[in-house]
Amino acid sequence: MYLTKTLVTAALFLVLSSCATIVSKTKYPVTIDSYPRDANITITNRRGEQIFTGETPALVRLKSGSGYFRREIYEITISKKGYVSRTVEIRATLNGWYFGNIFYFQTIGFLVVDPATGAMYRINQLDVYEKLEVDSKTKNVTQREPQLHIYDINEIPEAWKSKLVAIQ
Numbered sequence: 001m002y003l004t005k006t007l008v009t010a011a012l013f014l015v016l017s018s019c020a021t022i023v024s025k026t027k028y029p030v031t032i033d034s035y036p037r038d039a040n041i042t043i044t045n046r047r048g049e050q051i052f053t054g055e056t057p058a059l060v061r062l063k064s065g066s067g068y069f070r071r072e073i074y075e076i077t078i079s080k081k082g083y084v085s086r087t088v089e090i091r092a093t094l095n096g097w098y099f100g101n102i103f104y105f106q107t108i109g110f111l112v113v114d115p116a117t118g119a120m121y122r123i124n125q126l127d128v129y130e131k132l133e134v135d136s137k138t139k140n141v142t143q144r145e146p147q148l149h150i151y152d153i154n155e156i157p158e159a160w161k162s163k164l165v166a167i168q
Contacts, residue, residue, distance in 0.1 A: 025064075027062065027064070029059055029060070029061050031058075032056055033057040033128070033129050034080075034130045035129075036080065036083070036132065038080070039078050039079060039080040039083070041054050041055060041078055043077075044077075045073070047066075051074075064095075064122055066092075066118070073089065073090070075088075076088045078130050079132075082134065084133045086130040088130065090125050092123050093123075
């Protein structure tokens with residue numbers, strides 16, 4: 001009886017297990033930072049759903065799968081007032097451990113478990129760092145440098161002449 005339970009348990013483990021699900025993970029920690037700091041972060045998934053909002057620096061756990069046999073694709077938008085926004089795309093890629101199912105003849109793991117859990121994919125880009133550039137439109141308006149203009153008396157408008165002060 002004990003031998004039968006052990007054999008059945010071992011058989012179920014072999015049949016229902018899958019290589020990528022056991023060896024790897026389905027959520028990956030991604031660090032997001034920017035210069036300047038305290039920029040706004042918005043992360044959307046492949047369905048256009050907003051899954052995270054926050055400020056840099058941030059650590060976000062992103063799922064590698066988006067359903068049965070679908071890798072996840074994320075768009076990370078980093079923005080700050082007075083700076084040009086930047087968008088970075090992160091795509092999950094095929095996990096090498098997924099092919100371990102072939103060596104153990106794990107058809108259920110190959111066709112069902114790993115694709116359903118998302119373990120057949122992995123996220124390789126674990127760090128996102130973006131340097132935001134100052135928006136040239138904003139720079140011209142808010143950060144205008146003082147300028148010196150020298151005019152001849154004959155070049156200035158008549159309205160200015162009443163405000164002129166004689167220098168002795």
